[in-house]
Amino acid sequence: MKRSFDVLVIGAGPAGIAAALRAAECQRSVGLVDDNPSPGGQIWRGGVAHPNGGAPWLELLSRSSVTPLYGTRVLDQPAPGLLLAEAGETLVELRYQKLVLATGAREMFLPFPGWTLPNVMGAGGLQALVKSGLPIAGKRVVVAGSGPLLLAVAATLRGYGAEIVGVCEQASWRNLATFATRLGWRKLGQAVRLKRELVGVPFYTDCWPLSAAGHGKVERVLVSHRGSPREWACDYLACGFHLVPNTELAALLGCQLENGFVKTDRCQQTSVADVFCAGEPTGIGGVELALLQGQIAGLCAGGDQSGVVELVAQQRAMRPFAARLAKAFALRPELTALATPETLVCRCEDVTLARLRECNSWREGKLYTRCGMGPCQGRVCGPATQFILGWQPESVRPPVFPARVESLLAAASNAEVNTEPNAAMNAATNPYKNPGERS
Amino acid sequence: MNRTFDVAIAGGGIVGAACAAECARAGMSVALVERELVGSGATAAGMGHIVVMDDSAAQFALTRFSQRLWHEMSAEFPSEVEFEPTGTIWVAADDDEMAEVRRKHEYYAARGVRTEILDQHSLREAEPNLRLGLAGGLLAPEDAVVYPPCAALYFWKRARDAGATLISGTVAKLEAGNLQLAEGTVIAAGVTVNAAGAWASELTAGVKIRKRKGHLLITDRYPEFVRHQLVELGYLKSAHSVTSDSVAFNVQPRRTGQLLIGSSRQYDNESKNIDHDILQRMLERACAFMPGIGPLSSIRAWTGFRAATPDKLPLIGPWPESPGLFLATGHEGLGITTSLATARLLVDQIAGRPSEIAIQPYLPSRSFTESHV
Numbered sequence: 001m002k003r004s005f006d007v008l009v010i011g012a013g014p015a016g017i018a019a020a021l022r023a024a025e026c027q028r029s030v031g032l033v034d035d036n037p038s039p040g041g042q043i044w045r046g047g048v049a050h051p052n053g054g055a056p057w058l059e060l061l062s063r064s065s066v067t068p069l070y071g072t073r074v075l076d077q078p079a080p081g082l083l084l085a086e087a088g089e090t091l092v093e094l095r096y097q098k099l100v101l102a103t104g105a106r107e108m109f110l111p112f113p114g115w116t117l118p119n120v121m122g123a124g125g126l127q128a129l130v131k132s133g134l135p136i137a138g139k140r141v142v143v144a145g146s147g148p149l150l151l152a153v154a155a156t157l158r159g160y161g162a163e164i165v166g167v168c169e170q171a172s173w174r175n176l177a178t179f180a181t182r183l184g185w186r187k188l189g190q191a192v193r194l195k196r197e198l199v200g201v202p203f204y205t206d207c208w209p210l211s212a213a214g215h216g217k218v219e220r221v222l223v224s225h226r227g228s229p230r231e232w233a234c235d236y237l238a239c240g241f242h243l244v245p246n247t248e249l250a251a252l253l254g255c256q257l258e259n260g261f262v263k264t265d266r267c268q269q270t271s272v273a274d275v276f277c278a279g280e281p282t283g284i285g286g287v288e289l290a291l292l293q294g295q296i297a298g299l300c301a302g303g304d305q306s307g308v309v310e311l312v313a314q315q316r317a318m319r320p321f322a323a324r325l326a327k328a329f330a331l332r333p334e335l336t337a338l339a340t341p342e343t344l345v346c347r348c349e350d351v352t353l354a355r356l357r358e359c360n361s362w363r364e365g366k367l368y369t370r371c372g373m374g375p376c377q378g379r380v381c382g383p384a385t386q387f388i389l390g391w392q393p394e395s396v397r398p399p400v401f402p403a404r405v406e407s408l409l410a411a412a413s414n415a416e417v418n419t420e421p422n423a424a425m426n427a428a429t430n431p432y433k434n435p436g437e438r439s
Numbered sequence: 440m441n442r443t444f445d446v447a448i449a450g451g452g453i454v455g456a457a458c459a460a461e462c463a464r465a466g467m468s469v470a471l472v473e474r475e476l477v478g479s480g481a482t483a484a485g486m487g488h489i490v491v492m493d494d495s496a497a498q499f500a501l502t503r504f505s506q507r508l509w510h511e512m513s514a515e516f517p518s519e520v521e522f523e524p525t526g527t528i529w530v531a532a533d534d535d536e537m538a539e540v541r542r543k544h545e546y547y548a549a550r551g552v553r554t555e556i557l558d559q560h561s562l563r564e565a566e567p568n569l570r571l572g573l574a575g576g577l578l579a580p581e582d583a584v585v586y587p588p589c590a591a592l593y594f595w596k597r598a599r600d601a602g603a604t605l606i607s608g609t610v611a612k613l614e615a616g617n618l619q620l621a622e623g624t625v626i627a628a629g630v631t632v633n634a635a636g637a638w639a640s641e642l643t644a645g646v647k648i649r650k651r652k653g654h655l656l657i658t659d660r661y662p663e664f665v666r667h668q669l670v671e672l673g674y675l676k677s678a679h680s681v682t683s684d685s686v687a688f689n690v691q692p693r694r695t696g697q698l699l700i701g702s703s704r705q706y707d708n709e710s711k712n713i714d715h716d717i718l719q720r721m722l723e724r725a726c727a728f729m730p731g732i733g734p735l736s737s738i739r740a741w742t743g744f745r746a747a748t749p750d751k752l753p754l755i756g757p758w759p760e761s762p763g764l765f766l767a768t769g770h771e772g773l774g775i776t777t778s779l780a781t782a783r784l785l786v787d788q789i790a791g792r793p794s795e796i797a798i799q800p801y802l803p804s805r806s807f808t809e810s811h812v
Contacts, residue, residue: 078715089734349695364476367483367588368519370695375659375738397739398713402659405700406733408740409722 001092003069005031007301008083008096010074010249013041014287015279016102017057018294019301020066023100026302030066031094033085035073035401041104042124043287045131057291069094075399075407077253081274084407091407098274098301101250101262102294105280107149107240108383110331111345111353112338114212115239123153123240130160137161139235142221144168144209146329147242148286155197157238165232167198168207168223170241171329176205179328208335212237224334242329244383245281251396266312267305268297276301285322289315336388345388346381348374353388362391375402442604444470446789447618447628449610449642450768453482453587453778455634456594458767461782463601465790470626471598472618474609478591481636481774484743486655486691486699487587488668489776490527491579493546497752497800502773503552504796505780506581512779513583520593521586521694528557528565528667529577530688530728536672540577547579554579568664568731577672584668584691587775594778610635613642615763630789632765633758637744639768643758647807648769651747652705654718659736662696671728686721688728700725700732702772706747713740747771748807755784755801765789766803 012034044054256271278293341354372378451473
């Protein structure tokens with residue numbers, strides 16, 4: 001399948017939706033791609049009414065001229081102005097004049113003894129599973145890690161009947177208090193609403209998981225709280241140590257990164273001509289900032305910059321919030337010592353911390369231990385080794401996400417030939433389930 | 440800080456590392472100079488196939504000798520070297536290629552290499568995921584696969600344990616008697632060795648090496664999907680084609696259950712980027728032989744550069760224009776296989792001792808005739 005757009009937006013979270021809508025208002029043909037089957041991103045997806053105001057945007061989107069391309073995952077850029085994507089088993093070639101990357105962020109995971117046990121999950125991952133039907137009523141859940149998402153996850157899980165044993169925030173009470181007192185009224189209002197949903201849920205600061213244990217699945221969690229160990233029985237441990245930006249596609253396209261984030265100018269344009277970036281990949285800043293940046297990117301990509309100045313000013317005003325967010329939830333150094341020598345850091349390739357400690361760089365770790373070379377393509381262990389060992393990630397190789405071999409078959413730069421998947425090849429059956437299907 | 444060694448080797452790929460180990464174990468003081476990490480260049484980019492080949496008598500002699508050395512050493516390998524005696528199956532698509540199977544079988548048998556002719560049925564039994572209608576194949580059970588970066592690292596550790604020194608740096612100048620690093624350090628050595636792979640001609644002007652780009656793709660884990668290293672016999676046509684870009688069906692099972700899918704060959708393309716046209720051709724070729732590959736999940740594609748000589752044989756021995764400077768490069772697609780034999784032949788020449796196989800075909804002083812196939 002071939003599609004061509006004036007403006008192509010990758011990622012249908014807040015930033016991407018805002019970009020798509022603004023670009024469409026500029027009378028441009030706009031395509032909005034997301035690998036999930038529905039728009040909204042991690043934050044607005046899943047049917048639960050969300051305090052951050054997703055509904056009006058989603059409503060606008062449904063009435064707009066934006067072409068939805070959901071359930072579609074971008075894999076590669078075979079030639080400038082052309083992206084290759086998979087929609088299920090269908091190959092999609094996406095041509096564009098302007099591209100907006102709004103690829104969002106993912107949760108950061110830190111390895112600790114027992115983190116690979118079944119039912120130890122990403123906080124956002126468990127939230128998504130519960131929203132899509134995993135029964136959680138009556139289950140005891142410990143939510144641990146860092147960042148505002150922990151509370152949102154706890155609220156969702158509680159809404160579905162889970163018993164939240166505790167929410168463990170590694171940040172100090174002092175950091176959080178400083179952050180909270182400087183929140184604007186609107187944000188404070190959101191926090192209060194969230195707080196109301198969480199009445200009776202124990203919230204611990206200066207608290208983080210030390211280890212998880214159990215037979216065949218997690219049964220208890222040992223945490224450190226204000227320097228003292230505590231053990232809790234639980235059925236699930238939901239972990240997330242704040243967010244890591246999804247910069248892989250930007251890196252593949254050659255966009256310059258700075259301190260791990262995509263570098264943009266005031267129009268959200270990256271170092272690559274005609275490629276814009278908005279939202280978390282440019283800096284973890286939350287929904288409001290993402291919406292502003294998305295709108296700026298959409299207008300600039302759409303070619304109507306009349307309203308941009310005002311938006312840029314608003315965006316500037318929000319920057320201190322992003323900086324305070326980063327400071328409040330900065331990971332404490334004690335967390336670098338959670339993993340023991342025997343702890344697996346790379347789950348795909350079963351690489352322990354002890355083996356990685358023999359290496360001096362991400363490249364060396366990859367080369368001699370295969371760390372990061374499995375199906376997660378380093379998305380989990382890359383940020384972990386960056387935090388624990390101070391390693392810097394290196395270049396991204398295609399495909400950006402694991403892709404069917406036959407999808408890459410059609411990745412010719414001459415897009416006029418062999419664009420349809422070969423019927424004979426599709427007919428070939430594969431008796432092997434893909435063990436790499438991990439969320 | 441300037442230092443003096445008996446031998447200074449430029450290039451810490453698997454060939455340089457093997458040479459360092461062999462020299463150090465022969466009692467020489469050795470410096471191995473590597474600009475990045477041991478085994479991180481073509482060594483890391485390649486498949487790691489230990490294979491006997493018979494494009495020429497000289498190629499057969501070198502690959503056979505080296506295969507024996509791999510087997511002799513295999514008992515010592517740590518598990519991360521992933522030495523797996525999978526064997527190779529040379530896949531014959533049609534009757535013409537079956538004739539080649541029989542020729543190859545006889546050639547190998549006459550030289551003491553055991554192989555087994557597979558008919559259509561036994562090929563299918565051996566590799567059920569190959570497409571129907573292939574004519575047969577030749578199983579070479581003594582061939583093996585390894586994980587090359589860890590093999591190179593192991594060779595380097597042997598060198599280190601025998602007293603060798605690893606020097607991190609880029610070689611700016613290499614001549615008889617000394618090796619100069621980009622940051623200025625001069626390493627004096629009785630013998631210098633150019634083991635810089637595809638970059639050898641940049642260090643030693645006049646060395647007939649061209650970069651020959653290759654692509655590989657790795658899949659997720661599919662244990663038992665492929666059991667042997669599989670190479671189409673048409674590979675010979677591909678590897679021999681000196682002029683044009685070519686692809687061949689070449690699939691390797693890793694210990695992890697992952698599949699490495701190759702191969703491509705291109706001259707005059709020195710970009711590290713994926714060439715999507717040839718990647719497509721390569722994968723089409725793979726799917727043509729093994730249709731079940733199409734739906735498998737691929738994780739990563741990458742490129743590397745083989746060091747190709749005009750006659751498909753490596754350059755092992757003194758550089759005639761500069762006595763004291765030796766070459767150990769030009770291994771094209773056989774650097775992993777022939778690394779150990781190369782090291783042996785190099786040290787024999789440095790030490791002035793006889794070799795187990797005739798060295799003349801690999802001497803840099805030979806006159807080159809372009810391969811004719």
